[in-house]
Amino acid sequence: MRTISVRLDDSSEARLNSLCQSLGLSQTEVVKAGLDLLQQHSTSPAALAEGLGLIGSFSSAAQGSDTTSRGRDHSALLRKKLSRQQSQQRLSGTQT
Numbered sequence: 900m901r902t903i904s905v906r907l908d909d910s911s912e913a914r915l916n917s918l919c920q921s922l923g924l925s926q927t928e929v930v931k932a933g934l935d936l937l938q939q940h941s942t943s944p945a946a947l948a949e950g951l952g953l954i955g956s957f958s959s960a961a962q963g964s965d966t967t968s969r970g971r972d973h974s975a976l977l978r979k980k981l982s983r984q985q986s987q988q989r990l991s992g993t994q995t
Contacts, residue, residue, distance in 0.1 A: 905930075 907915065918929050939947060948954050 915926060915929060918924070919926055922929065924932070939950075942950070945954075
């Protein structure tokens with residue numbers, strides 16, 4: 900194990916001491932936890948969401964409503980929209 904020295908200005912030292920006191924952790928534990936948090940935030944948002952179990956856990960539709968989830972049903976919604984556009988184009992082409 901390696902020991903390092905860190906120079907902190909007065910404000911940073913006060914914040915570190917405050918965190919240690921409020922969390923009941925040593926300075927080493929707080930610094931290690933901070934490193935862990937920084938490493939988590941350096942991953943992609945998708946990887947972070949997957950790691951937190953958030954992928955697939957939300958729906959944009961209200962429970963019990965007939966409204967579909969746009970995220971889940973985007974393919975079907977897109978097909979319907981294209982079908983409507985094609986129908987309108989056929990109708991406007993036959994009327995001229």
